[in-house]
Amino acid sequence: MDNNSSAINYTFSIEKNDFSRAGQASSKLKKILMQLGIDSTITRRAAIATYEAEMNIVIHSEGGAIIMQVNPELIAIYAEDRGPGIDDIELAMHEGYSTAPDWIREMGFGAGMGLSNMKRCSDYFNIDTKKGAYTKVTMKFLLQGGVVDKN
Amino acid sequence: MIKTDYSHSVILEPSKCVGCTYCIRNCPTEAIRLINGKASIIAKKCIDCGECIRTCPNHAKSAVTDSLDIIKNFKYSVALALPVLYGQFKNYNSPAMILSALKSIGFDDAYDTSIGSEITGSILKTIVKGYNVKPVISSTCPAILRLIQVRFPELIGNILDIETPVEISARVIKNAIAKKTGLDISDIGIILITPCTARVTSIRKPIGIDFSYIDGAISIKDIFGSMLKALPNVKISNDEVYGLTRRNMLCTTSGGQVIHFENENTMAVDGIHNAISILEKIEMDQLDEMDFIEIAACPKGCLGGPLVVENKFIALNKINRIARNLPENFETEYDTEKCLEMYKEGFIRLTNKIKPMEVTKLDPDLNISIKKMDAIRNLVSSLPGIDCGICGSPTCQSFAEDVITGARPNAVCPVMNILPSIKK
Known part of the structure; x- marks a missing residue:
C-alpha cells in the first residue's frame, strides 16, 4: 500500500449467548461500507459473512470480537474468540455439520452452514484455531481488483 | 399538475x-x-x-396535492378512489354512494381500483413463481420502492415487476372511456383520491415506467369535507360497484396481496420501521425460504396513509364489515390468460429498470471517503451520544457526518457545553 492511502479500523465486541444484540455488528458494518461507497454487492457479501461470524461467536464461543479494516484495496474482517476452539476444522467446514445444541437449533440457528457460507462469500478465507484457547477467522474482500496479502 | x-x-x-x-x-x-x-x-x-x-x-x-379545480383542465374528469376511501365515513357504508358523492361534487365519473386489483391478483402467483431470486417483494408501495433504492440497492432485483393496482386501473379505465366516448386520451383526466404522499410523487416521477396515466391527485383530507356535505343528497339506483369483490376491497389493507397465494410461503409487513428490519433480513439472505413478501410503509397498509381522515383501526373495521357482504367473484373479460398477455406486452408491467440511489456515500474517491469516515468517528467520540436532535441533526453520528461532509460545516452541539457531565 502506498503512503497516501488511508485505512480505517473498527472493533465490535461480541458477547456469548447474546442473541438480542446478535446481528448488530454486521448491520453497523454494512452501514459503514455503504457510506464509504463500497460496491453494494461486495458490501452485501461482507455483511452476510460477518453475520455468520458474529453468530458463531454468540452460539459457540466464550465471546470475542469482530475487527474490520478497510483500505482502498480491500476489506479485511477478523473474527476472534476466546475459545473453546474447534476439534476438527475439516469437519466443521462441511456444509450441514453443526455442533450447536438442540435449543440453539430450535431458535433457527446452528444449521451448520456458517463457515462454508463465510468461505463462499469472501475472496480469501482462513481459519486458525487452538483447542481450549481461540478460533480466529480471517476473511478478505477485494476492492478494485486488489491482490490479497495472504499474510 | x-x-x-x-x-x-x-x-x-x-x-x-x-x-x-x-x-x-x-x-x-x-x-x-x-x-x-x-x-x-x-x-x-x-x-x-x-x-x-x-x-x-x-x-x-x-x-x-391538487385542488378540485384540476378537473377544469379536462373535457372528461374521472375520480379514482382506493377502497381506503370507503373506510372514512362513519355513517355511510355504501361504496356506490361514496363514488356517487364524488360525481356530485364535479367529476364526470368515479371508479375505484378494483379492476387493477383483479388484474394484479389473477397473475400474482404465476409471476412470483417465475422469479429466480427469493423472496419477491411487492411493488405496490411507492415509499418502499424508494426506500429500497436509497438503502437496499441489492434488493432491486427482488421487486415484483407487475404495475400497481392503482396505475393499472388508471390505464384500463382511461382506455375504456376513450373508446366509449370517442374522446382523445389527453382529454380524459384521471384524478386519484389519495391517502398517500409517495403515490403523489410517483405520479410526477414514476418508478419503473415512463409516465403515469394518472393526471392529478387530491388528498382524502382535502376532499373529505365536500364529500361529507354531498353525501346526504346522493341518490343511487344500484348499490353495486363494478369489480368490487371481497378481495379487491381488502387490496389496500396490509395482507391484501398475500390473500392471492395458497400454499406458498408469504408474509405481510407494515410500518416503515418494521419494513426496514425485514428488508435488512432479506438483504442478509435470512428470508430466502419465503416466496413473497408484501411490504407497506404505513401501519395497516394504505389505510394508515398520512393523508387519511379516519383512524386506521376504525377504517379497517369498516372495510372488513363492508367486505363481508361483497361477492367473492365477478364476471370479467380479464381472465388470467388475458392478464398474462397484458403483462407480456408490458401494459401492466414495470418496463424500466429501477436504479439505485447512492445518497449516503461520503465521497466518490474511496481514499477520501475513508479519511472523512475517520474524521467523523473522531468527532462522534467527543459528542454526548444522547441523540437529542437539538443541534438540528437527528443523531450525534449524523451531526458529525453533516459537519465533516460540509453539509452543515458550522453546526454546533449545544448540549456539550451545558451538560459536560454526560459527555462520554
Missing part, C-alpha cells in the same frame, strides 16, 4: 414549524435537518413516506 420544480410531495409550512425535533428523529432516512430553527427536507434523501406528516404535533408538514 403540481407547480414546482421540487419533485417531492411532502413539504413544510415554515410558519407552523416551532423547531421541535419530532420529525427529524422519526425520519427513516434521516432526511430532515433543523436549519435556523425550522425543519428542512433534504430532497435527495426523502422517500415521501409521510412519516413526518404523521409525527408533527403542529401540523407543519403537509403534502402538495
